[in-house]
Amino acid sequence: AQSVTQPDIHITVSEGASLELRCNYSYGATPYLFWYVQSPGQGLQLLLKYFSGDTLVQGIKGFEAEFKRSQSSFNLRKPSVHWSDAAEYFCAVEGGSTLGRLYFGRGTQLTVWP
Amino acid sequence: DTAVSQTPKYLVTQMGNDKSIKCEQNLGHDTMYWYKQDSKKFLKIMFSYNNKELIINETVPNRFSPKSPDKAHLNLHINSLELGDSAVYFCASSYRTTNTEAFFGQGTRLTVV
Numbered sequence: 092a093q094s095v096t097q098p099d100i101h102i103t104v105s106e107g108a109s110l111e112l113r114c115n116y117s118y119g120a121t122p123y124l125f126w127y128v129q130s131p132g133q134g135l136q137l138l139l140k141y142f143s144g145d146t147l148v149q150g151i152k153g154f155e156a157e158f159k160r161s162q163s164s165f166n167l168r169k170p171s172v173h174w175s176d177a178a179e180y181f182c183a184v185e186g187g188s189t190l191g192r193l194y195f196g197r198g199t200q201l202t203v204w205p
Numbered sequence: 206d207t208a209v210s211q212t213p214k215y216l217v218t219q220m221g222n223d224k225s226i227k228c229e230q231n232l233g234h235d236t237m238y239w240y241k242q243d244s245k246k247f248l249k250i251m252f253s254y255n256n257k258e259l260i261i262n263e264t265v266p267n268r269f270s271p272k273s274p275d276k277a278h279l280n281l282h283i284n285s286l287e288l289g290d291s292a293v294y295f296c297a298s299s300y301r302t303t304n305t306e307a308f309f310g311q312g313t314r315l316t317v318v
Contacts, residue, residue, distance in 0.1 A: 123304070125306065127309075129246075133311060133312075134209075134295060134309045134310050134311040134312050135248075135295065135297075135309035136309075137306055137307075137308070140306055142304045143304075179246060181248065183248075190236075190301050190302060190305075191236050191238070191253065191299045191300075191301055191305065191307060192238075192250055192253065192261060193240075193248075193250065193307060195247070195248040195249070197245065197246065197247050198246045198247075198248075
């Protein structure tokens with residue numbers, strides 16, 4: 092069965108520092124992978140997605156993620172974090188017999204110190 | 206224009222009541238979803254409709270009944286609300302094809318007291 096693991100429940104970084112949020116997935120076939128961000132009281136906004144091709148994908152707000160099939164990982168990175176990046180980040184995989192169905196990780200809460 | 210809109214944004218109600226949450230999308234998508242986010246922020250799919258046809262029906266109490274009058278609308282009706290139904294409910298939409306992404310609404314925070 093499909094599943095997503097985000098090992099870090101909460102991460103704290105200083106503004107300007109680099110960031111890496113971890114995501115591991117379990118899926119038998121080639122996965123479609125996503126990172127979403129949820130700001131307090133807001134809906135989910137898509138940061139980036141991986142369907143195929145180049146394993147390093149660029150997203151909005153300066154984020155990027157790298158798909159590593161050998162490690163079943165899709166880690167999210169940002170070279171320099173801004174205070175406005177403080178939010179909840181969700182990794183998701185689409186898979187199974189029904190197109191469009193997303194399986195989410197439990198999220199990583201990012202706190203940014205000024 | 207808001208792509209996926211849900212109403213209401215907040216809903217506080219007493220146990221035993223019946224309530225509905227409405228969702229509309231103006232993206233021309235053919236598939237809509239309801240996800241539930243629990244108190245620990247875990248998101249799990251509840252239902253999905255494709256062109257008004259139910260295609261995903263997770264293990265959800267039958268007090269929850271989705272209805273899709275057309276492919277741009279998906280409503281969620283909940284009967285006999287219980288304390289455990291308190292959560293944030295997200296509507297989403299997408300095309301039912303590969304290489305697509307889902308767009309989410311802002312969520313409806315339901316509090317049952």
